[in-house]
Amino acid sequence: MMTKVAVVTGASSGIGAATARRLAQAGFTVYGAARRVDRLAELERDGIRPLPLDLTDDEAMQAAVRKVLDEQGRIDVLVNNAGYGSYGAVEDVPLSEARRQFEVNVFALARLAQLVIPTMRAQRSGRIINVTSMGGKFATAFGGWYHATKFAVEGLSDSMRQELAPFGVDVVIIEPGGIKTEWGGIAAESAQERSGDGPYADRVAKIGSRLGSDSFGSDPSVVAKAIERAATARRPRTRYAIGAGAKPLIAARKVLPDRAMDAMFARGLG
Numbered sequence: 001m002m003t004k005v006a007v008v009t010g011a012s013s014g015i016g017a018a019t020a021r022r023l024a025q026a027g028f029t030v031y032g033a034a035r036r037v038d039r040l041a042e043l044e045r046d047g048i049r050p051l052p053l054d055l056t057d058d059e060a061m062q063a064a065v066r067k068v069l070d071e072q073g074r075i076d077v078l079v080n081n082a083g084y085g086s087y088g089a090v091e092d093v094p095l096s097e098a099r100r101q102f103e104v105n106v107f108a109l110a111r112l113a114q115l116v117i118p119t120m121r122a123q124r125s126g127r128i129i130n131v132t133s134m135g136g137k138f139a140t141a142f143g144g145w146y147h148a149t150k151f152a153v154e155g156l157s158d159s160m161r162q163e164l165a166p167f168g169v170d171v172v173i174i175e176p177g178g179i180k181t182e183w184g185g186i187a188a189e190s191a192q193e194r195s196g197d198g199p200y201a202d203r204v205a206k207i208g209s210r211l212g213s214d215s216f217g218s219d220p221s222v223v224a225k226a227i228e229r230a231a232t233a234r235r236p237r238t239r240y241a242i243g244a245g246a247k248p249l250i251a252a253r254k255v256l257p258d259r260a261m262d263a264m265f266a267r268g269l270g
Contacts, residue, residue, distance in 0.1 A: 006023045006076060007030075007075060007112075009033045009081050010081040012034035015224065016034070018224035020043055021048070030049065031049045034053060055108035056103055062115060074119065078112060079129045084101070084105070085143065085187035087146065092200070093194055102148075105152075113160065120169045127169070129172045132175055134175050153173075171238075177244045189208075222243055223242055
């Protein structure tokens with residue numbers, strides 16, 4: 001049987017690195033994509049092929065997909081995992097930063113999908129696995145722009161799933177909860193930088209300490225395991241909520257009124 005080929009973005013650390021290793025162990029030929037390929041050295045020792053990729057550069061994205069197709073002739077799984085959380089009050093975050101977050105979290109994801117879909121359609125098979133967040137189902141204070149990108153990916157993925165189903169291509173959404181990665185520290189730092197002084201200072205200090213803490217969160221391997229299931233199942237689920245807090249908070253969002261959710265999150269900020 002032909003070895004299946006997977007491309008994993010954001011593979012230099014966290015969920016992406018764990019996913020690349022898990023898929024390689026499952027028998028895939030895996031390309032681990034990241035802007036800084038020097039951070040992929042450990043993965044390369046595990047048989048994962050480094051793939052230079054700057055998600056803000058369209059030519060780089062085209063070159064990355066072309067390289068995989070030139071070497072392998074096919075792409076069976078695209079894991080759109082790369083992304084980041086830029087926090088701060090909506091009032092304080094410059095629109096240039098909001099646009100950058102959409103560029104990385106939404107438009108790059110969509111562009112990579114555009115680049116692999118023709119091959120997957122021709123194969124009459126493929127999986128596009130988009131990593132969103134439980135924060136694509138509800139929003140919290142100071143994460144407005146981040147949540148906006150994840151809400152956008154949820155809707156985009158639902159449309160893609162319906163469009164591509166007749167061609168044998170599945171689109172799956174992964175909704176992680178709290179995960180122990182670099183993400184929290186980056187989000188906390190950005191919140192402090194933009195809204196750490198002024199009217200939001202007290203609440204930002206509290207949310208920053210929570211975001212930057214390693215005490216809450218699941219290991220990235222739990223998300224990697226779910227991604228492997230999504231990549232290999234004969235009929236994958238459309239969504240996998242996984243990791244600390246994901247299932248109960250998404251369930252709460254379905255049944256609680258907006259004000260009740262607001263109050264619950266406000267209590268968390270004291």
